Amino acid sequence: MARTRPIMPAWFHRLGSPKGFYSMTTPWLPWLAAASLVLLIGGAVWGLGFAPADAKQGNSFRIIYIHVPSAFLALAGYYVMAVAGAIGLIWRMKLSFVAMKAAAPLGAALTLISLVTGALWGKPTWGTYWVWDARITSMLVLFFLYLGVIALHYAYTNGEAAGKAAAVLALVGTANIPIIYKSVDWWYTLHQPATIKLTEAPSMHPSMFQPLLVMIAGFYCLYALVLILNIRAEILHRERGSHWVVELARSRRS
Template sequence: MSWTFFHKLGSPKWFYEISGKLLPWLTAFSVLALVIGVVWGLVFAPQDYQQGNSFRIIYIHVPAAILAQSCYMMLAVAGIVGLVWRMKLADVALQCAAPIGAWMTFVALITGSIWGKPTWGTYWEWDARLTSMLILLFLYFGIIALRMAISNRDTAAKATAVMAIVGVVNIPIIKYSVDWWNTLHQPATFTVTEKPAMPVEMWLPLLVMVLAFYGLFALNLLLRMRLEVLRREHKARWVREILEKSA
């Protein structure tokens, strides 16, 4: 059953059809979760006893940082699938997800700097967590630039896949940097084995915002992938039929 789904996922036509059915549900979920998370976090969540209202930026910073790392891990998986099984959609996913991941990393760095000024007294410090996140942004830029620099699609797909796989070593460095080195950055907000460090009325809206960001990422990724699939498969009969219906 799983292998059948895997092979179907390799079909651009099947992906286009099934993604079209998912888009309305993803849109509704993402918008609803975002509205609930923003209102809950910015209006109803209590102030932090040390940071006051300035802590509320975590409702943007933390989801962006988590998504930035998750997106890069997805790039590495897509790179492996593309190299091993030569699946077209793996390269499409890698190409379309990289700019989203770069933006999320940028948002995480900017919001972290804004948060850092009142909390640590500085916008930037070259500690392990901040530096490794900056390296992640450069990795995203590198993948995007490498794709644009190579005109041959197959060569570009292989090169970006290799870069994504090699660069994934930075993800555990980001995650465990606060444990391995003495940094200004606080430990992880969510862990699998330990109870959250903040009260439930603070971390529940944060969890909702994380889910909202994942929903928006999936929505944005599917839309970008659908456009890229149409561009790559423009000579296929099923694409011509779609274009004729929409004309």
């Protein structure tokens, strides 16, 4: 009898099922937590104490080490949320709406960090906490899009209907992303142009740039950790009637 080779590897199917995802990600958590802790603490100490101060902005420049990574992840996180929503709408994969819901509060928190640190950086640098310029306003719109996705999940008691409505909002809101990216080029603005571009060498000195890379890596690890933790909590909630979740609750205390 001929054995047919599976089209997709086994881990792909495990990742798609709530139980498979839960058991597969359990060993990842301590590694992600350790990596985020080491990178974020190391990067922050490096950026706060050991990177040189900016020639023009002085020490307020050190806010860049949390402002840029959080803004980076706020934008990347929107893609995660919108793509998960699209997969849920098109292929109805069980976990995709769970991932979309998990990405919303995480993205909102990161957007809030970038807005607050931006304001605190703006005061000593521009003389004002807030200006209604293109970059800042479009980031505020991003924050409200995240809040909208969160609110829609509270508005529906039916999880499936909430998922569909939130996915549509997330996809429509994707139009805001290129506006955020290009806002510093399209409009005259107080906000400085992008520090890191994929197509060009960084405009920063390596002694300032290296700690920034460490912090970005740290924020990426923390993003992955919190996203997985949010998905796992949501799985426990949605699958609370299944045998494996009840068994898990009775057996393990971790």
